[in-house]
Amino acid sequence: MTSTSHFLINLIGILLLLLIVQFWLNRLHQNPFVTEIVMGLSLSATVVLCMLYPFHTNGGVIFNLRFIPFVLGCLYSHKITSMWLTFLIICLRLMHGLEASWFSCVSLLIFFLITTKLKPFYTNLSMTKKIIISGILMLFMSTWIIVGVKFLFHVPITIELFFSYILIQSFGILLIVYIMESNKEKQSLLYKIIRMEKVEVVSHLAASISHEVRNPLTTTRGFLQLLNESKAIPKAEKGYLTVAIQELDQAERIIRDYLTFAKPAPEEIESLNLKKEIERAINIIVPLANMNIVELSSELESCYIKGNAGLFQQVLVNLLKNAIEAMPSGGTLSILGSVEKTLAKVTIADNGVGMNDLQRNRLGEPYFSTKEIRGTGLGMMVVFRIVESMNGSINVESELGKGTRITLTFPLTPSVEKSNSYIRILN
Structure with missing residues (x-):
C-alpha cells in the first residue's frame, strides 16, 4: 500500500474519533474538568491509532499523522494534556529504538515549546486566522521532519512520500481546525439563542403580571405602615410589622427588576460623564466596602456615553456590590475607566472567590446566581439587559480563587452634548 493510502487512513481515523468527541462536547454547560479529560483521552487515542498504523520506508523510518492530535492538544487543551501527549508520543516512538527515534523525540520537544508559546496568541485569533496559523505550523513541522530524515538518516524520500506527508497532514489540520471552530461558533450561537428565549419569557412575564402584583403590595404596605405607627400596638409586636414591611420592600425590588427587563430601552437618554457616574457609584458603595474590609482603588478618565443615569x-x-460580596475576607476592588479609540471601557476587578467556566458562561441567565440561596439571579440579568440597551457589551474573566474582572464597553458620544444633558441631571 502506498504512503498516500496510509496517511489517508490515519486522517479518516482522526476525523471520525474527533467528530464523535465533538458531538459529546457540544452539550451545554459541560463540566470543564470532564471536558478536559474527554479531550485528553480522545487525543491520546488518535495518537495511538496513528502510531499503530504507520508507513514504513525502505530505510526503516516510519511516518504517520501523529502531529495532528499533538498540535490540537497543544493549542486547544490544558498544558497538562499537551505535556501528556508529548510524553506518550516519545514513549511510543522509543519502542522502535533510540537510534531511529532520537530525531523525532528532539523535534517533538522543540514543537512542544513552540506551540506552548504560541497558544496565548492563538486563542484570541479569529477562526480564519486560526486556520491559517495552524496550517503554516503544520507545514513547517512536516517539512522539518521529512527534510531532517532525508539528510540525517540518508533515507530515500520519494516524491509521492514527500508531497503526500506534507499536504495530507497540512490539509488535515486545516480541516479539523475548521470543523472545531465552526462547531464552537454554532454552539455559541445556540447558547445565545437559548439565553435570548429565556430573557423573552421573563420579559413577557414581567409585563403581564408586575402591575397587577404591585397594586396589592402597595396597599398592603400602606396599611402595615399605619399599624406600625399606631400607639395601640405594643412595641414588642411592632417588630413583626417591621419585618413584614421589609419583606414587602424586597418583593417590590424584585418586581422593579422584572420591569426593567420588560422595558426594551430607557425612557430618557442622556449624555453621561463616565468619570462622574463611576465616582457617584463608588460613594454609594463605600459604606458596604468598609464593612467588608475591602479597599477601593480607582483610576478614571473623563469621557461621555449615552444612557439613562x-x-x-x-x-x-x-457590579460593585457583587465584587465586594465575592471577597468575604476582605481584599482590593479596582475600578478603571478608560478610553480606547471610539470606545469607553469600565473595568471592575476583585481578588475574591472567582468563578469556574460553567458559572461564568451562565452569568446573566434568569434565576442563575453564584450566591446560591442568597441570590435570585435577577441583579446580573438586569445588568446585562441595561448594558445591551445602551449598545454596550460585557466581558467576564474569572478564575476560582483568583478573582473576577468584568469589562463594560460602550460607544463614545461627543462631549458637546454634555451641557444640556447635565443641566437635566442636576435639576
Whole structure:
C-alpha cells in the first residue's frame, strides 16, 4: 500500500474519533474538568491509532499523522494534556529504538515549546486566522521532519512520500481546525439563542403580571405602615410589622427588576460623564466596602456615553456590590475607566472567590446566581439587559480563587452634548 493510502487512513481515523468527541462536547454547560479529560483521552487515542498504523520506508523510518492530535492538544487543551501527549508520543516512538527515534523525540520537544508559546496568541485569533496559523505550523513541522530524515538518516524520500506527508497532514489540520471552530461558533450561537428565549419569557412575564402584583403590595404596605405607627400596638409586636414591611420592600425590588427587563430601552437618554457616574457609584458603595474590609482603588478618565443615569447607576452599584460580596475576607476592588479609540471601557476587578467556566458562561441567565440561596439571579440579568440597551457589551474573566474582572464597553458620544444633558441631571 502506498504512503498516500496510509496517511489517508490515519486522517479518516482522526476525523471520525474527533467528530464523535465533538458531538459529546457540544452539550451545554459541560463540566470543564470532564471536558478536559474527554479531550485528553480522545487525543491520546488518535495518537495511538496513528502510531499503530504507520508507513514504513525502505530505510526503516516510519511516518504517520501523529502531529495532528499533538498540535490540537497543544493549542486547544490544558498544558497538562499537551505535556501528556508529548510524553506518550516519545514513549511510543522509543519502542522502535533510540537510534531511529532520537530525531523525532528532539523535534517533538522543540514543537512542544513552540506551540506552548504560541497558544496565548492563538486563542484570541479569529477562526480564519486560526486556520491559517495552524496550517503554516503544520507545514513547517512536516517539512522539518521529512527534510531532517532525508539528510540525517540518508533515507530515500520519494516524491509521492514527500508531497503526500506534507499536504495530507497540512490539509488535515486545516480541516479539523475548521470543523472545531465552526462547531464552537454554532454552539455559541445556540447558547445565545437559548439565553435570548429565556430573557423573552421573563420579559413577557414581567409585563403581564408586575402591575397587577404591585397594586396589592402597595396597599398592603400602606396599611402595615399605619399599624406600625399606631400607639395601640405594643412595641414588642411592632417588630413583626417591621419585618413584614421589609419583606414587602424586597418583593417590590424584585418586581422593579422584572420591569426593567420588560422595558426594551430607557425612557430618557442622556449624555453621561463616565468619570462622574463611576465616582457617584463608588460613594454609594463605600459604606458596604468598609464593612467588608475591602479597599477601593480607582483610576478614571473623563469621557461621555449615552444612557439613562438611573439605570447606569443600577449597573455600576450591582457590579460593585457583587465584587465586594465575592471577597468575604476582605481584599482590593479596582475600578478603571478608560478610553480606547471610539470606545469607553469600565473595568471592575476583585481578588475574591472567582468563578469556574460553567458559572461564568451562565452569568446573566434568569434565576442563575453564584450566591446560591442568597441570590435570585435577577441583579446580573438586569445588568446585562441595561448594558445591551445602551449598545454596550460585557466581558467576564474569572478564575476560582483568583478573582473576577468584568469589562463594560460602550460607544463614545461627543462631549458637546454634555451641557444640556447635565443641566437635566442636576435639576
